[in-house]
Amino acid sequence: MEKVSYTAKDGQYLRWDYRSKKMLKSVQYRKQKGKAPLIIRLDKREIPSLKETLLDELRSVTGNIIFIQRDKNRPTDSTLKFVEGSALFELPKLESNILDGVITNIASLL
Structure with missing residues (x-):
């Protein structure tokens, strides 16, 4: 159920909200490796229960x-x-x- 997740369909791909564990880990990993930060554009605002x-x-x-x-x-x-x-x-x-x-x-x- 997309409404209650940190993902959103975008064509044939999933976009991830900046608050998702996946994105938080990716940001941290890139920072540790000295790579440029990701540009994360998805903010699903409040996610309902x-x-x-x-x-x-x-x-x-x-x-x-x-x-x-x-x-x-x-x-x-x-x-x-x-x-x-x-x-x-x-x-x-x-x-x-x-x-x-x-x-x-x-x-x-x-």
């Missing part, structure tokens, strides 16, 4: 479900089905071509 981030994601999923349930343009023959378990194991058990979308969450880990 894992619990805070998971709760935000859960609120988002809940909001999406409420929005879908209240959608007046939703076909009347559509139904919402809640399945508990891993999507990796539960989706193969379903008939083909019956899904328009899948919402997954990790609420069970909270």
Whole structure:
């Protein structure tokens, strides 16, 4: 979860926040070897806690479900089905071509 780490995706690479252990060690190593300091441009500012981030994601999923349930343009023959378990194991058990979308969450880990 990028939100709670000292990394950020940048193309095919990861950029590291200047506060990460990796960057702090690199700065110290370069200093000991007499090398020029690194130019570190990434500052992710305050990094939220894992619990805070998971709760935000859960609120988002809940909001999406409420929005879908209240959608007046939703076909009347559509139904919402809640399945508990891993999507990796539960989706193969379903008939083909019956899904328009899948919402997954990790609420069970909270």
